[in-house]
Amino acid sequence: MAGKTTTPDLTITNDFTPVTYDEQYILMVNALKKYFPIKGGLVSKTVGYVKAVDGVTFNLKRGTTMGLVGESGCGKTTTGRTILRLSGEKTGGQVLFNGQEVYDISPKEMRSLRTKMQIIFQDPFSSLSPRLPVGEIIGEAVREHNLVPKHEFNDYIDQVMDNCGLQPFHKDRYPHEFSGGQRQRICIARALALNPEFVVCDEPVSALDVSIQAQIINLLKELQEKYKLTYLFISHDLSVVEHISDSVGVMYLGNLVEYGETRDIFKNPLHPYTKALFSAIPVPDPTVRMNRIVLEGSIPSPANPPSGCKFHTRCANCMERCKHEAPVQREVEPGHYVVCHLYDQ
Amino acid sequence: MAKKQDNGYLSAKESRRISKENRRITNQYEKARKRKNVPESEYLTQMKDPANAVEFENLHTYFFTDAGTVKSVDGVSFEVPIGKTVGVVGESGCGKSVTSLSLMQLLQRPQGQIVEGAIRLNLGDKAYDITKTPNSVMQTLRGNYISMIFQEPMTALNPVFRIGDQVDEVIELHDGAGKTKQDIKARTIELLEMVGIANSEGVYSMFPHELSGGMRQRVMIAMALACNPRIIIADEPTTALDVTIQAQVLDLLRNLKNRINSSIMFITHDLGVIAEMADYVVVMYAGRVIEKGTAEEIFAHPAHPYTIGLMASKPVVGKEVDKLYSIPGKVPNPINMPNYCYFKDRCEMCVEGCAGAYPEEISLSPTHKVSCYRYYDKQEGGDK
Numbered sequence: 164m165a166g167k168t169t170t171p172d173l174t175i176t177n178d179f180t181p182v183t184y185d186e187q188y189i190l191m192v193n194a195l196k197k198y199f200p201i202k203g204g205l206v207s208k209t210v211g212y213v214k215a216v217d218g219v220t221f222n223l224k225r226g227t228t229m230g231l232v233g234e235s236g237c238g239k240t241t242t243g244r245t246i247l248r249l250s251g252e253k254t255g256g257q258v259l260f261n262g263q264e265v266y267d268i269s270p271k272e273m274r275s276l277r278t279k280m281q282i283i284f285q286d287p288f289s290s291l292s293p294r295l296p297v298g299e300i301i302g303e304a305v306r307e308h309n310l311v312p313k314h315e316f317n318d319y320i321d322q323v324m325d326n327c328g329l330q331p332f333h334k335d336r337y338p339h340e341f342s343g344g345q346r347q348r349i350c351i352a353r354a355l356a357l358n359p360e361f362v363v364c365d366e367p368v369s370a371l372d373v374s375i376q377a378q379i380i381n382l383l384k385e386l387q388e389k390y391k392l393t394y395l396f397i398s399h400d401l402s403v404v405e406h407i408s409d410s411v412g413v414m415y416l417g418n419l420v421e422y423g424e425t426r427d428i429f430k431n432p433l434h435p436y437t438k439a440l441f442s443a444i445p446v447p448d449p450t451v452r453m454n455r456i457v458l459e460g461s462i463p464s465p466a467n468p469p470s471g472c473k474f475h476t477r478c479a480n481c482m483e484r485c486k487h488e489a490p491v492q493r494e495v496e497p498g499h500y501v502v503c504h505l506y507d508q
Numbered sequence: 509m510a511k512k513q514d515n516g517y518l519s520a521k522e523s524r525r526i527s528k529e530n531r532r533i534t535n536q537y538e539k540a541r542k543r544k545n546v547p548e549s550e551y552l553t554q555m556k557d558p559a560n561a562v563e564f565e566n567l568h569t570y571f572f573t574d575a576g577t578v579k580s581v582d583g584v585s586f587e588v589p590i591g592k593t594v595g596v597v598g599e600s601g602c603g604k605s606v607t608s609l610s611l612m613q614l615l616q617r618p619q620g621q622i623v624e625g626a627i628r629l630n631l632g633d634k635a636y637d638i639t640k641t642p643n644s645v646m647q648t649l650r651g652n653y654i655s656m657i658f659q660e661p662m663t664a665l666n667p668v669f670r671i672g673d674q675v676d677e678v679i680e681l682h683d684g685a686g687k688t689k690q691d692i693k694a695r696t697i698e699l700l701e702m703v704g705i706a707n708s709e710g711v712y713s714m715f716p717h718e719l720s721g722g723m724r725q726r727v728m729i730a731m732a733l734a735c736n737p738r739i740i741i742a743d744e745p746t747t748a749l750d751v752t753i754q755a756q757v758l759d760l761l762r763n764l765k766n767r768i769n770s771s772i773m774f775i776t777h778d779l780g781v782i783a784e785m786a787d788y789v790v791v792m793y794a795g796r797v798i799e800k801g802t803a804e805e806i807f808a809h810p811a812h813p814y815t816i817g818l819m820a821s822k823p824v825v826g827k828e829v830d831k832l833y834s835i836p837g838k839v840p841n842p843i844n845m846p847n848y849c850y851f852k853d854r855c856e857m858c859v860e861g862c863a864g865a866y867p868e869e870i871s872l873s874p875t876h877k878v879s880c881y882r883y884y885d886k887q888e889g890g891d892k
Contacts, residue, residue: 399750443751448783460706
């Protein structure tokens with residue numbers, strides 16, 4: 164972009180203090196890193212890395228929802244996929260699911276673990292196979308994992324569909340016969356048919372209309388109460404995240420810059436980026452004129468992120484120190500973590 | 509209406525009949541549109557109120573498809589005053605975009621046709637009726653008087669031409685008389701700077717894929733503003749963007765509108781954006797305007813059950829609710845609309861009158877109008 168070519172640093176540092184398993188957390192993510200190599204030259208040599216996830220640390224309590232917000236390209240989706248071991252090997256860090264390191268287990272064990280962790284994808288128009296009837300889409304994995312005896316299979320699928328607001332006669336139809344909201348219900352049914360404990364919801368409502376959004380959000384909340392599910396809710400719609408989550412993490416360029424209880428984060432945002440992000444939410448009330456912090460420029464390239472604090476190029480409170488020294492995660496209030504030099508004692 | 513077989517599918521014979529009938533109808537419209545040397549008097553008209561930039565009156569835009577006629581816009585009337593922003597809200601498929609495309613004459617033809625009504629465009633000293641304006645004249649109106657910012661900045665720019673060439677083309681076609689290549693390039697760079705692109709010389713020679721979503725949307729806005737149009741139609745300009753970029757783009761649009769004193773017709777389904785941008789709000793449902801008024805009226809006293817439901821179903825930051833309200837049911841099939849109020853089947857506030865014909869527009873105040881039986885006894889003045 165700037166016109167000058169610098170040789171990027173190809174070394175990958177992977178130093179972190181391992182965490183010990185704590186019973187109350189279903190998922191513990193510690194200094195998780197995921198880099199994608201950039202290949203170049205004649206022999207496809209690795210010439211750099213896109214640092215999609217660059218040191219993300221958080222814990223997720225059983226039966227709660229954590230919202231993950233941030234601009235597009237900040238690594239929200241990659242975080243979700245890396246936790247589920249869906250995008251190859253991780254680059255560094257730990258992912259403990261029920262105390263078990265997800266990346267250390269054999270493919271066979273991984274297979275049975277897959278039923279415990281599921282994902283709902285963003286776009287219900289491209290994540291459903293157009294050639295399979297709905298009953299088959301929902302039931303395929305159930306049959307594959309032998310979760311229910313053969314003679315109960317049909318009843319089981321009917322029941323799952325009923326839970327997600329689908330009619331039994333929908334079973335023989337194909338995805339193109341459904342509207343966006345109903346397709347998203349099919350995606351939810353597909354994930355829940357395996358009786359998971361943990362579901363990554365990757366922008367499940369972004370592609371839907373406002374009135375349909377409300378239906379899907381209510382459905383997700385109902386199902387959470389019924390089956391004691393844990394969600395990682397990825398979204399860029401902050402009002403939806405505030406509504407559904409118990410805790411919120413804010414991501415910027417591969418880093419989790421702030422995370423804590425939803426109430427703390429929304430009442431008292433600490434990181435300059437969080438403040439700017441929240442001030443940008445449009446309020447449906449014409450009498451309110453907000454003091455908006457408009458961020459200059461756009462998100463820098465994750466292949467060549469700024470030195471020091473990654474946000475310093477757009478930060479209003481940038482200090483000299485921010486340009487050289489990367490801040491570390493710090494607990495400012497109980498359960499409220501922020502990564503910023505402003506809060507160093 | 510099209511006869512249906514028991515299984516819900518049309519027979520091949522029936523489909524052929526509809527298709528033939530459609531061709532007969534659309535050919536008539538196309539013939540009228542393609543005439544050459546149409547005298548100006550035919551499409552010259554008078555604005556109802558000279559303070560309006562555009563007036564839609566009883567606009568009907570139909571799509572003649574092989575499965576039947578889709579009444580996408582079915583009797584829409586509203587005004588866009590000069591220098592104001594009018595927000596059009598509604599769910600997908602409610603006819604928001606088709607209304608704006610009718611104004612631009614960019615409907616998918618020959619299937620899509622304006623069958624009735626008038627769109628009056630104020631050109632300052634005279635006014636044109638867009639529905640009767642022939643293609644050749646439309647060319648001079650588009651870009652110069654009305655221009656459009658499209659929804660998807662990713663697909664609206666041509667990937668094989670450089671940004672500079674694409675903006676240059678707009679200026680050359682619409683405003684290029686007597687200008688040299690250098691003049692046009694200078695104007696393009698000026699425009700790119702105006703929309704807040706810092707590295708304007710560099711962006712001039714870039715391809716669309718080298719820019720981020722927000723930057724592409726800025727380029728789209730620069731193209732739309734190239735000839736200082738009187739009306740800017742912004743069709744969901746921020747839907748594909750992040751909140752921080754959305755805030756930048758909204759700020760930009762607001763400032764630019766004031767600078768060139770034009771009107772904006774802002775189409776979106778995000779009520780928050782509407783509240784921020786719009787002076788007037790038009791709420792559409794299934795091809796009809798169900799409620800319109802100033803932004804304060806609509807947000808403080810929403811009258812139509814659909815508007816109320818729409819507002820309740822959106823989570824608001826800082827407001828805690830246990831369960832979001834969701835409007836039951838779904839939008840009626842556009843090919844086979846009921847003959848009573850289109851919202852009746854989903855409405856939880858029905859009154860006795862609802863079984864009757866589609867409700868007329870009731871004035872709650874000089875600017876606030878609603879189509880709902882609940883307000884028949886409350887209307888102001890009682891002139892209707």
